[in-house]
Amino acid sequence: MSIVVLDKVSKTYRLSRLGSKSIREEMARMMKNLLPSSKGQAGSDEFYALKEVDLAIERGETVGFIGPNGSGKSTLLKLLARIIYPNHGKIMVGGSVASLIEVGAGFHPELTGRENIFLYGSIMGMKKAEVVKKFDRIVAFSEMEKFIDTPVKRYSSGMYVRLGFAVAAHINPAVLLVDEVLAVGDANFQSKCQQRIEELRRGGMTIAFVSHDMPAVERLCDRVAFISKGQLRAIGKPQDVISLYYNEVLFAKKSSTHLAQNNTGLAIESKTSLYGQEAEILSVKFYNGDGQETDTIAMGENLTVRLHYRTYTPIDDPVFEMLFYSPDDRLYSHLTTAINGEAINSLPDEGMVEFDCREFGLSPGIYKIDGIFSKRGSVAPYDLKPRQYILKVLPGKSVRGMFYMPQQWRLLPPNETINVQSADTNFV
Amino acid sequence: MSATAIEKEAKPDPLLATPPPPETESPEAELRNAVEWSDSIISHLKELTHHWELLQLTTQRELKIRYKQTALGAVWAVLQPLSLMLVFGIFFSYFAGMKGDTGMPYALFSYTGLLAWTFFSTALSFAIPSLITNSYVITKIYFPREIVPLSCVLAAFVDFLVAAVIFVGLLLFYHNEITINWNIFFVIPLMAIQLLFTIGVSFFLSAFTVLYRDVRYAMPLVIQVWMFATPILYSATKVKEKSETLYSLYMTLNPMAVIIDSYRKCIIQGLTPDLKFLGIAAAISILLVLASYKYFKHLEREFADLV
Known part of the structure; x- marks a missing residue:
């Protein structure tokens, strides 16, 4: 009811x-309304x-x-x-x-x-x-x-x-x-x-x-x-x-500016770039749990990112990085092969690096992503694509708070020693 | 430290443990139409009586905040008419030789008028801008808006009763020079008429001020002019002596003149007030209250948009 x-x-x-x-304004308004020209504007x-x-x-x-x-x-x-x-x-x-x-x-x-x-x-x-x-x-x-x-x-x-x-x-x-x-x-x-x-x-x-x-x-x-x-x-x-x-609201506004150009030209190098001489990032693409290319995933869903690169000189011990920024340019997450991946010893001239996250943890919103291709320990990267890639995150395994984390819950049988396994989030 | 904080958060507040059941509505309770909310005075009054306690509290608040920060507190209610009486007594009576009606000490004569007038003018000066000064509530919470000016009038009425204590003292002081008889009971209908008239004017002008802020600035002048058009410092018989027609016009158009003249007649002179003019004043007051209440409630819907 x-x-x-x-x-x-x-x-x-x-x-x-x-x-x-x-009253003076009111009289002025009444006078104005008497004039035929302004009548239609009411x-x-x-x-x-x-x-x-x-x-x-x-x-x-x-x-x-x-x-x-x-x-x-x-x-x-x-x-x-x-x-x-x-x-x-x-x-x-x-x-x-x-x-x-x-x-x-x-x-x-x-x-x-x-x-x-x-x-x-x-x-x-x-x-x-x-x-x-x-x-x-x-x-x-x-x-x-x-x-x-x-x-x-x-x-x-x-x-x-x-x-x-x-x-x-x-x-x-x-x-x-x-x-x-x-x-x-x-x-x-x-x-x-x-x-x-x-x-x-x-x-x-x-x-x-x-x-x-x-x-x-x-x-x-x-x-x-x-x-x-x-x-x-x-x-x-x-x-x-x-x-x-x-x-409708968050993404529509962004897509009219950033996304439009990114959709068409994910791989377009900027002409003024100092980077990309020895190696460059050609594209960064996102895939959902079903393996389909997308720019939108749900929180807690499987996210795969493929970074397409090309090298022009031999490179050893490279590092690939991704930085996730909110629209107001706050860094939300910095993920790098330097910490989470295995050292890459021999790198083909052209290829893909895959990032795989089983349960994506950032909260709903829109993220601008930096792609970085660099040498371990070096200050100047081979290539840097600042805020070039856009990922939209929708509510999924939604919880309150700032982010989602992979988790497992179970009821422990009595007297069992505490031994809760942590979910595996490593990649590459 | 953090562990205790978490513990505290996790523990449900015992006071909150039992949420109260929501207000039980009879199942046949019909959806009320808030837009075409009945527009009759009866239904408005019904709603007002439902908020009776709020009116009481806001009136108390009016009085409290007015006297809370002042050292003299409620003495101010007395001080205003009293000091005016002394000033007028010195200048008009002593220097200018002005007299009250026959057999009336000037102090008593002027205090009667000033007492009643102070109630009227205080009520108006607080009630007229009241909707604007209370905009912070009006734009946030619904309640019958007439409570705002009404509480100003009622607070002024309380001041009036406090200041009347001095009046009783004056009556006792001058008891040899005046006539007190059963006619004194006319004060009760007189106060009722004055209260109605004041409420009527307050409703109309407070709502009107929301539309046109000019009223707020014009009011001190209007009150001053009105004061001189009312027999406060002079006697109404002076007007009568000049011209009969002017007098009847004066008494018909200005209910405050009738009210103050009648106060003097029934309290000090022991006379019956002029019932013809009193009847007209009563009729004007009642019609004014009804009409301005209707006007107020009509405009009320726009208050939150305009204040």
Whole structure:
């Protein structure tokens, strides 16, 4: 049974009328509208924050909303929370709604923590008796016992948010709206917040959840809705929708620049290159577990990379390297035959080096890869292809956190000595 | 160190062990349409009573934050009308020889007017910009927005009651020169009418300020002009002596004039207020409250977009 139904909901803003204006501006606008020339433009500065969104959320379900910044996710939550109203369409909600759109938003700096708990609780729709009943639990959750009679203006921002979340986490609405609040506080408190949300969820609360934290979305949500440019692009199983999101948003933007040129010219040497005199890297190609060439693999999947080289002088003791960079140019992984491979004694003039990884560990996203061909111990490589190759990683054996690692789990029989085998990740 | 941290994280918080069941809704509970939310005053009032505790708390907050950081605290509520009374007493009565109505000590005469007027002007000066100053909540959480200006008016009303203690003292001090009788009970409907009128003006102007910020800057001037158009420092009978038609126009258009004149009549002079004008003032107040509440709720949907 649906608890939230949106029927062709649109929310528009007039770009020129954001915020309020003075009477003088208003008169100027009216005068302008009287002139025939500007009349037709009335709709042109209308901006659709949301456009004809149809959506139904079932009772007890947790729905995640993902999408790029400014796509309308938060607008949608604000509509559900009745903070703003749609210009068109209907929103039906079967019960009380509480929003964690910004925790602690109702706090007043001059009041003490104690006074604010009552005020904020009341704004969020709790009865006084209810707050009294839950007061000790709220304070314990926030870990703020010492400062509860201090005005909140003396609180640090972390303390502020902790108290805010503590109150909010103890309201008991039919529908809970959560907007990015999980990213608050230190790691310890964050995990506490996530744990609380998880518990509310298991307790049967309906939750609508906006986040950019894909692992959290995948873990917490029953369904995920992907919103782009004010429209509902897709809704369905978390993994499917998150993959679509990665494909459409993250990769689309990159492919228009980097990938396009790389797809056509993986082997094109740059004319200004200092490298490639004695030897060069001709191409780097990626293969998935089925042995098919690809530029996209899932996290935890088998990845094979073939590096095609050619030498122009005899070379002994070469080293091949690959460096994985995030789009913001942070080095995520540096893999080299100097450490992981066997020493190569005789190298054919032209050939392939294969890198094989049984369970690829980098988290979903897009990676730019350096290919390096050098002599062991030498500073100047024979060839360096900086950020030349692109690999896209989709969620696969997804877990929360920064990366995936190969693993084996088993239940040890009683009294057996601990002897857990590690998975083999060596290559070449 | 890290081991204890991990241990702490792994151990579930005993306080969290039992998630509460979600609010139980009857299975036949229908989806409420938040867009075409019933637009009648009755349903608005119903929702407001549902948030009664919030109104109480925000009113308390208004009072607390106003007096928390001041050394004199609630004394300020008294000080404003009292100091004005002394100043006016010295300049208007002593130097200019102005008099109140027959048999009324000027101090008592002016304090009656100033007390009632201070309530009105304090309420407006806090209520009118209240939606803008509270935008940080309005854009984040839903609750009936009328609570914001309403709590400002109620806080001013509490100030008014505090300042009235001095008024009772003055009444006792001058008890030989004034007539107190059963007519004093007119103060109860009078305060009700004034409260309604103040709420009406506050609803309208606070919502209007969200649309046009000009109101905020125009208000001090308007309040000042309005003060001189109200018999606070002078007697309404002075207007009557000049011209009967002007007087009836004056009393019809300015409910505050009727209210203050009536306070004086029923408390100090022991007279029945002019029921015709009082009736008009009451009618204006009620209509104003209804109309401005409707206007407020109509604009309410855009507040979060505009503030």
